[in-house]
Amino acid sequence: MRMSDAVERYTEHVAKVRRLSPATVRAYRADLSDLVASTADPDVAEVDVEHLREWLWSATQRGISRASLARRTASVRGFFGWSSVEGLRTDDPTLRLVTPKRGRTLPTIAAAPALGTVLDARRTDADDTGDPIALRDAALLELLYGAALRVSEACGLDVDSLDRTTATVRVFGKGAKERVVPYGAPAAQAVDAWVVRGRPALLRGGDTSALFLGARGGRLGVRTAYDIVRRAIGPVIGTDAVGPHALRHSAATHLLDGGADLRAVQEMLGHASLGTTQIYTHVSTERLTAAYRLAHPRA
Known part of the structure; x- marks a missing residue:
């Protein structure tokens, strides 16, 4: 199955079955769509850990924050874990993917x-x-x-x-x-x-x-x-x-x-x-x- 088709199925799954918030679903779809574009929409089984590392590295080069990188990693972990369960591939490439540490951002408060x-x-x-x-x-x-x-x-x-x-x-x-x-x-x-x-x-x-x-x-x-x-x-x-x-x-x-x-x-x-x-x-x-x-x- 093509990545783009699998992403649609996955985002429907997290929205309807896992009942994640609309904002979270939109964020996952945006992250995964960016991965699809960067890898030219291959078959789900063809994506390996090197593709994912290159995708995250290119994001750091564009100045994406640590928090966004951590969310991107969470997005692909969820997607490929689901793909393995659904039988779209036999392994999970994210098991060897290191999650970037999030920087601590203090919240804005009023006195x-x-x-x-x-x-x-x-x-x-x-x-x-x-x-x-x-x-x-x-x-x-x-x-x-x-x-x-x-x-x-x-x-x-x-x-x-x-x-x-x-x-x-x-x-x-x-x-x-x-x-x-x-x-x-x-x-x-x-x-x-x-x-x-x-x-x-x-x-x-x-x-x-x-x-x-x-x-x-x-x-x-x-x-x-x-x-x-x-x-x-x-x-x-x-x-x-x-x-x-x-x-x-x-x-x-x-x-x-x-x-x-x-x-x-x-x-x-x-x-x-x-x-x-x-x-x-x-x-x-x-x-x-x-x-x-x-x-x-x-x-």
């Missing part, structure tokens, strides 16, 4: 006092004006930070994902893994104001289950969410190149600074590996065991 001032001002202004868009934006910002959500998770929330009595939200993260996350009092205030006063004004039919709505009444898109966050917290961090993940990074760091247990933060973030969460310990000065409401600066 808790400055971020709190911005979020408080947004929520107060929205309450005063009653503008539906302002109420939505305030609720989105507070929930992204208060529950440390990924932007895709926040945009994918439905109204019934919330338990406003217990101030928790049910989230489906990467790999469709479900977790229930608490959020603090400011987020609860902003979300209640949006659900009761703002959201009904934007309903236009269509997807009426979505928690966050766009100006035309459909589910809020990820790109719009990025713009909302960029405009709100860019000045706090000091750069316009900032997105929703900065709020998630900030929440995790502030929780650890406040004394939250590392494993509790891991569960809140939905990280499969504790090692992924440990990057946030670079600013933590004390290691205490505390519940969310004692640790989060906006609980």
Whole structure:
């Protein structure tokens, strides 16, 4: 089977069977398509470890980051492992492929006092004006930070994902893994104001289950969410190149600074590996065991 045909089958497999996120599937398809192009689309069985080493070397010559190289290696490992299981070849050439070490990149975070001032001002202004868009934006910002959500998770929330009595939200993260996350009092205030006063004004039919709505009444898109966050917290961090993940990074760091247990933060973030969460310990000065409401600066 040609590589290009096998890549299509593999990406369908990881999307439908392994249920990886659309972003991960796109990244795998892009990596493998680049390999197909660099090897002139041979039969899957004809690709050997030297082809793969040359492909990775050419990527380093183009200045691709260590993180991207590591992801490319993961992409081909998954693909050729699957190819062996499917009987498309009898061996796995990636077994002799060395994974490049990823460089440590510290996350962008905002100082808790400055971020709190911005979020408080947004929520107060929205309450005063009653503008539906302002109420939505305030609720989105507070929930992204208060529950440390990924932007895709926040945009994918439905109204019934919330338990406003217990101030928790049910989230489906990467790999469709479900977790229930608490959020603090400011987020609860902003979300209640949006659900009761703002959201009904934007309903236009269509997807009426979505928690966050766009100006035309459909589910809020990820790109719009990025713009909302960029405009709100860019000045706090000091750069316009900032997105929703900065709020998630900030929440995790502030929780650890406040004394939250590392494993509790891991569960809140939905990280499969504790090692992924440990990057946030670079600013933590004390290691205490505390519940969310004692640790989060906006609980």
